[in-house]
Amino acid sequence: MSSSRRFLWLLAVLALVAGLAWYFWPTEKAPEVVTAAVERSDIEDSVTALGTLEPLNYVDVGTQVSGQLEVLHVEEGHQVEEGQLLAEIDDTIYLAKVEATEAQLENLQAQLADREATRTLARLQAERQRNLIKLDATSQEAVEQADASLRSATAQIAALKAQIRQLESQLKEARADLSYTRIYAPMSGTVVDQLANQGQTLNANQTAPIIVQIADLSTMTVRTQVSEADITQLKVDMPVWFTTLGQPDVRREGVLRQILPTPEIVNNVVLFNALFDVPNPDGKLLPQMSAQVFFVKAAADNVLTIPVSALQPVQQRPGAGAGKRYTVQVLENGQPQHRVITVGTMTRVSAEVLEGLAEGDEVVISGGTSAPSTAERGQRRPRF
The missing domain is CATH 1.20.58 (Methane Monooxygenase Hydroxylase; Chain G, domain 1)
Known part of the structure; x- marks a missing residue:
């Protein structure tokens, strides 16, 4: 066999091996498409913070004269009426x-x-x-x-x-x-703190010693510490709600009453105090309780929602009105199709759908790129 024929034969064998390798070589699998259904739910965009409960109205009952506390008629937890005798000094x-x-x-x-x-x-x-x-x-x-x-x-x-x-x-x-040696209650309420004991000598020459603290627990104030990054999002009269550690499933609502202008610095963190009041008819809210607080910026009930991960931003049209426009991929006949929608209230997890989707639609949240078809893969194979 001549050298030229051997060369052609070797070339044909190499081409056959290359073709078989291409055909049987494992190709990269198309990413799996993960979808989520468009469904109805409640959505709320809020600023979260931690707060502490304190009475709205309270008074520190002290003495204006020095002497031995001869008789103390009350103790912590007692209910007192305005004008009731609390203590007697010698x-x-x-x-x-x-x-x-x-x-x-x-x-x-x-x-x-x-x-x-x-x-x-x-x-x-x-x-x-x-x-x-x-x-x-x-x-x-x-x-x-x-x-x-x-x-x-x-x-x-x-x-x-x-x-x-x-x-x-x-x-x-x-x-x-x-x-002044007979001390009376200046208001009706509950004795929430006792700072002096019977028989103790009180010195009122420099400061007025506090004997007890009386508070009206029918209305409580939640003193909330809000970071400087979030305080600009708060406005007086905005709705707010909170839960306590003891009753995590009980939602108590109020309205933001006041934002104090002077901050507190805790561990080099600047915090502003935001105050709101809440009724306490059952008396289950007590001073110094911790509260998980939510200042509601926007909310919608029973609306169409989708995961935020399904949204892709698009250029906003001037004067488009309420809502923002985004692109999503919707499964139509098993294939992802791009669609422009309008959303309203958004959180870090969910978005309210105003236009462009119907309940039950499936939106792609990952793996939206379709796998290549067999014809496309065949076109990439070398012909011999």
Whole structure:
């Protein structure tokens, strides 16, 4: 066999081997198409944060006088009414001050009566001397001395009256201090904290010692700490709801009342306090409870929804109105087909469908590229 024929034969064998290898070589499988059905559900776009419950109305009940806490009539958890006696401080010193001041006041009032009698006598003598001087029956010196005695008696009376007013003021203060030894509830509510014990000596010279704290638990405030990244999304009067650790399935709703302008810095994180109130008729919300809070930016009930992963952005048309336009792939006759839809409320997981899809449609969320057909694969095979 000539060399040229051997070369042709070898070339044919190589071509046959190459063809068989191409035909039987495993090809890359087309990605599996994963779909999700368009279904009806509720959707909510919200900002989440952690909060702490506290009473809307509360008061720290303290004492304005120092002394031993002689009797404490209440303890934590007690229900009290406005005006109810809560505690008594030893009043021995304050009662003694009142009695001593009253005695001093009585002494001055007696002196005043004596001076008024003296002034009356001085007035009569002055009038008598004036009448006698008209008859040349007395001297001018006697008249002047009588007038001076009248003026002196009048001045002494004025001084005593001033002392009496001063002492009356001291008596009023002493009686007030005495009244402060009995401490009454300034409001109706629940004793939520007790900071002093019976028999304890309280010093009110610098600060007013707190004995108990009373709170109205019928309405609670949720103090929520919101990060600086989310605080701009909050607006006063926006709806808000929360759950507690003890009742994770109970949703309690409210309205954002206030955003405090001064932040708190915790571990170098800037947090702003957002406050809202919630009724507590069953009394199950207690101070210092933790709350998982959701500030609702947008929400829709019983609407068509699809996973956000199915959306592909498209260029928005100017003046398109409500909603945003996206492209999705919809299974039609088993094949993914592109379709432009309009969505409304969106979260990180779901999107509300306003236009372009019907309930039950299947949208592609992954693997939307179709596998090549047999004809296409055959076209790529070498011919020999």
